[in-house]
Amino acid sequence: MSGATQLVVETETLPDGVLLRPKGDVDMARSPALRTKLTESLKSKPARLVIDLCDVPYMDSSGLATLIEALQTTRKSEIKFIVCNLSPRVRSILEIARLTTVFTVVDSCDLALKA
Amino acid sequence: MNDPHLHARILSRPELMAPVRAMMCELAMRIGMDESQCGHIALAMDEALTNIIRHGYQNDPDSHIWISVWELENPKGLRIQMDDLAPHVELEKLKGRELDDIRPGGLGVHLIYSLMDTVRFSKRPQGGMRLTVEKFHAQALTDPDLKLSNPPH
Numbered sequence: 001m002s003g004a005t006q007l008v009v010e011t012e013t014l015p016d017g018v019l020l021r022p023k024g025d026v027d028m029a030r031s032p033a034l035r036t037k038l039t040e041s042l043k044s045k046p047a048r049l050v051i052d053l054c055d056v057p058y059m060d061s062s063g064l065a066t067l068i069e070a071l072q073t074t075r076k077s078e079i080k081f082i083v084c085n086l087s088p089r090v091r092s093i094l095e096i097a098r099l100t101t102v103f104t105v106v107d108s109c110d111l112a113l114k115a
Numbered sequence: 116m117n118d119p120h121l122h123a124r125i126l127s128r129p130e131l132m133a134p135v136r137a138m139m140c141e142l143a144m145r146i147g148m149d150e151s152q153c154g155h156i157a158l159a160m161d162e163a164l165t166n167i168i169r170h171g172y173q174n175d176p177d178s179h180i181w182i183s184v185w186e187l188e189n190p191k192g193l194r195i196q197m198d199d200l201a202p203h204v205e206l207e208k209l210k211g212r213e214l215d216d217i218r219p220g221g222l223g224v225h226l227i228y229s230l231m232d233t234v235r236f237s238k239r240p241q242g243g244m245r246l247t248v249e250k251f252h253a254q255a256l257t258d259p260d261l262k263l264s265n266p267p268h
Contacts, residue, residue, distance in 0.1 A: 028165045029129035060161045061222040089154050096229050
């Protein structure tokens, strides 16, 4: 069953940084793949890192923890870290964890590129 | 207590969390819960499984977790019980952390309390831990006569 658990994360190069687009549920089984991609992307010290969650219908606290780790790294390195396109379910978990004001959350990729 | 409507044993493997979530959602929909409530149950159970696998069994993939589900009639809802054979944990440690402390980890227990209507952790006399949670149909929660045994935090 392990093959079915791999999370695909698309990478897009931006004029001033990187956009990552994970595809699928981000839970305990799949968040390590997102963490690996985030770590790789942060090594190049981009000015902007955008996480597009348009294809993430579900996220649990493992996924949140992965995003918080990345947020902490970006704050230390003065990298803009923006999360966009949250599904209602993913937005709900951010609200319950009171993280909507901790992350820069915008509604679309266009806004994320200008934020 | 009556026999559960569903009783299953799974291995402590993260890749089994998605099918468990789907099963919980189906059971919740069967008794008329809306999508939001189904999502809350699935997420709470996901967090419980994560805690058992990561902290209880230290990521050992071949330990056992037992899941039992009862459909409740009055008030209408679901009772879900998760049993494991992991070392006992002091119950005071299972209260979730302050959310003002922004750091990775430690959110799972807080989410379980936030998402479910009753939550009870206990030590099983035969070894291992037990989590019992209940989620009531949204209509049942509008009944002023309903008294929750363990109100959410």
